Amino acid sequence: MDTTDVKPYIPLDPDAMFSELEARLEASGRNFDIGRVRAAYEMAKRAHEGQKRKDGSPYVTHCVAAAQIALDMGLDEDSIVATLLHDIIEDTELTHEDITREFGSTVAELVEGVTKLTRVQYTSKEDEQMENMRKMLLAMAKDIRVILIKIADRLHNMRTMAYQSKEKQRLKSLETMEIYAPLAHRLGMQRAKWELEDLALQYLDPEGYHEITNDIESKLPQLEEFMEATKEKIESGMRSEHITCTVQHRIKHIYSIYRKMYSQKVDLSGVFDLCAFRVIVDSIPDCYNALGVLHYMFKPVPGRFKDYISTPKPNMYQSVHTTVIGSEGIPFEVQIRTWDMHYTAEYGVAAHWKYKIGDTSALKAGDEDKFAWIRRLLETQQESDAGDFIHDLKVDMFADEVFVFSPKGDVINLPNGATPIDFAYSIHSDIGNHMIGAVVNSRIVNLNYVLQNGDIVEIRTSKSAPGPNRDWLNIAKSGSARTKIKQWFKRERRDENVMRGREMLESEFKHNGLSLDLLENEAVYTPLLNKLSLQTVDDLYACIGYGGITATRAAHRLRDEAMHLGTSDRKTAIDKMNEAAERREQQAKREQHAINGILVEGIDNCLVKFSRCCMPVPGDPIVGFITRGQGVSIHRKDCRNYLNQSAGDNEARWIKVSWASQISNVYVTTFTIAARDRSGLVLDIATVLNTLNAKVRTLSARTTVPGEALVVVTLEVKNASDLKYIISRIASIPGVTNVTRAGG
Ligand code: MN
DSSP states (O other): OOOOSOOOOOOOOHHHHHHHHHHHHHHTTSOOOHHHHHHHHHHHHHHTTTOBOTTSSBTHHHHHHHHHHHHHHTOOHHHHHHHHTTTHHHHSSOOHHHHHHHHOHHHHHHHHHHHHHHHSOOOOOOHHHHHHHHHHHHHHHOBHHHHHHHHHHHHHHHHTGGGSOHHHHHHHHHHIIIIIHHHHHHTTOHHHHHHHHHHHHHHHOHHHHHHHHHHHHHHHHHHHHHHHHHHHHHHHHHHHTTOOEEEEEEEOOHHHHHHHHHHTTOOGGGOOTTEEEEEEESSHHHHHHHHHHHHHHSEEOTTOOEETTTSOOTTOOOOEEEEEEOTTSOEEEEEEEEHHHHHHHHHGGGHHHHSOOOOOHHHHHOTTOTTHHHHHHHHHHHHSOHHHHHHHOBOOTTTTEEEEEOTTSOEEEEETTOOHHHHHHHHOHHHHHTEEEEEETTEEEOTTOOOOTTOBEEEEEOTTOOOOOTTHHHHOOSHHHHHHHHHHHHHHOHHHHHHHHHHHHHHHHHHTTOOGGGGGOHHHHHHHHHHTTOOSHHHHHHHHHTTSSOHHHHHHHHHHHHHHSOHHHHHHHHHHHHHHHHHHHHHHHHHTTOBTTEEETTOSSOOEEEOTTTOOOTTSOEEEEEOSSSOEEEEETTOHHHHHHSSSTTGGGEEOEEEOSSOOOOEEEEEEEEEEOOTTHHHHHHHHHHHTTOEEEEEEEEESSTTEEEEEEEEEESOHHHHHHHHHHHHTSTTEEEEEETTO
């Protein structure tokens, strides 16, 4: 039991070990192609030529030993072949293709899977992180056999850990305790789990471990005597009731005793139940009959009876447990189960290759069975042969999730198909809102990169990032990321939302033969505003703009409301719709004559130019000035020249003009930024303009008085709303005191 003594240097002979494996493959009575297994051994031996283990043996001895464990676990031929080759991709020149050529793609995939798991960086974390780590390994494995091979590999490495450095012993033992023993448990492999735990414990707490083993050793003669006597007593009791059974006894595994000692704060003399008994019978009714006999023979300890037959554990474990008090007053535990249950308990998932498990009806009973996938597989197995079963044994448990690392090594759990945007928002809204790029496994990726299990993801942020883009709503996979992006738009870009929402609703209205004039009727829109808890029609536009309600839905509600209005109101509404339709028609007619996006009242096809003093853009309130011989010059209504000259001699030369509703031109305008002079000011302004995709024509900066700077920007914009947004962003740059448009 004690394996901490470092055995003297005796190099193992790999050929002798493999001969032994061959003999056991033959003795197993299963249909192995031994020539194929031998070919795998030969390949591994050649590939690892010259490599040595810490105990001085040729490296390939590890591969053979792991393959022996895989055989003991009951794994199939492909798994045993893959176990022999499991370190080839990681540690030798040979590749995935070499393995495919010799042994087929299944074996190559298995080896590749094990290699990926080997490369995962382990760091000790809090419990929740460990659970994610285990899930990630399962998800990465894709095929459950990859995990089983990895467990065989780890078991052999733990058995030979004595040759490693203290630091490596501690790290590997911790990883075994936190990752591999729980995985073995989850897969129902009790035998492997116990051995992993005991091996890990002796490196993690050697003192505690030896305290227990020494104590057991000192009590061994006494314990053996007690166990033999009790076993005989149970056997004769069962015989007299005509129950056919096998009774086993054992000393419990060290780690379970250790946990009991520390969690229940009892010292070893108080741990009576160091030993346990098992009664294995042929049928489920016999389990309960045997329980009756036991409780008749011995006094049961209240509260210690558990029925995992009617309610199996999530990992498929089934048995009845009870604790009774023997004639010497010593309590001991008894597990009662059928042979099928026994194999499942010992070998878990792997039992299905090794034994033919029959009745699984009890498993089907549990609805909240977390291992539904195994249950599904068990059901599949009943209808098909074992070969198909193996192919179906894929880990689809986490098919809709993906697990990635943060740079600090935290495992982040995201929906399958998630992108760096989802990752950023899952860390914090601020990270998402300030994201300017992403790096995955040290390479820059696009924001629509689909994250893969095990990726290490790093998000680049910047204080002056422009914030999320509307495209992100389509790229993000998780609902929470989309919600956060929508919240940002709602908060940060009201003007733009109002404009967008208005456009969206208008085009939706056009579809339905309606006009936005409908929204001049309070009776039409008030019910919808109330329903959405909004105050004004602009709020409604904004709501549509950021995606709080779709334009289609809003349009339908408004139309329905107009239809359901009382007669007079309805008449008004319909009148308004008709008037609006007429106006639209006239407008459309006039717009055919629009020049540079401008309609001049009463004059078609006249020359139109934009004044240089105020440089108006669509959306600005405007007015026209009839020049001498140069057509109409367009000014903003807040232009100094208009305000100064609108009355007096020139009054008659000012005429009404308006923007056409469809404008495809871009407009050039200018604004001036006043700021406290500082280093980096112009760079900051340029960065903001750049991130907003503004088309800058010129940008000039000068110092006016010491400490004061003026920056003049000329750029192309589509409309006043865009311009207003750009100016508001510029105004928020540190040091900027004022932003004014030309001519204002
Ligand atoms: Mn290995």
